[in-house]
Amino acid sequence: MTDPRVQALCDELGIKIVDRHRYPEPGEARAVETLARIIRRHGEGHLRLVLSTLAETDNNKGQLDEVLFWAASDMVRACPEILERRAGDWLTMWDVCPLGELQFIAQDLRGVVPLIFAFCRYAIRAGGQGIWPASIQPDLFDDRRRNSA
Numbered sequence: 001m002t003d004p005r006v007q008a009l010c011d012e013l014g015i016k017i018v019d020r021h022r023y024p025e026p027g028e029a030r031a032v033e034t035l036a037r038i039i040r041r042h043g044e045g046h047l048r049l050v051l052s053t054l055a056e057t058d059n060n061k062g063q064l065d066e067v068l069f070w071a072a073s074d075m076v077r078a079c080p081e082i083l084e085r086r087a088g089d090w091l092t093m094w095d096v097c098p099l100g101e102l103q104f105i106a107q108d109l110r111g112v113v114p115l116i117f118a119f120c121r122y123a124i125r126a127g128g129q130g131i132w133p134a135s136i137q138p139d140l141f142d143d144r145r146r147n148s149a
Contacts, residue, residue: 003036005044010035013055015064029064038073049076049083057094063103071119078120097123 002017010017016028024030038047050072054064076083082090106118 002032003039005039006032006035006047009044009048009051013051015051015055024064027064029069031064031066031069034066034069038069042073042077046073046076053091053094057091063100065103067103067106067115067119068099070116071123074116074120075123093123099123 007017010029014027017032018024018028018030020030020032022030029035035047035051038050050069053072053076054068102119102122106115106122109115109118
């Protein structure tokens, strides 16, 4: 049985809940127990932020799965000041982030590291340049680092 709070939030944001035995189409989700766990751990308001981030931005309706829900939840918790002070930048990051492609790439790390961690890092690198505090400093092999010699 689907938690009525999850059902209400999904209905409000245009996310259709499908049977767990069916592969979801764009805009559909079957990880309803994951959504209920997020409510139990962080509250209904937190889940509303997570779902509205995914439902109201481009590129995000095709891969609404457990990993994406937890990754978005972790990212909401990691930098609440971005949501409060720079909501437009937050939504832009999610708009430009190729989530389906990143989820596919992260699958290579299945069994090595938790996919949620890998996905969060890929998402920050793909869409969060200049938004996330850690994205200001380039990585060692990043194209933004220039040889000064």
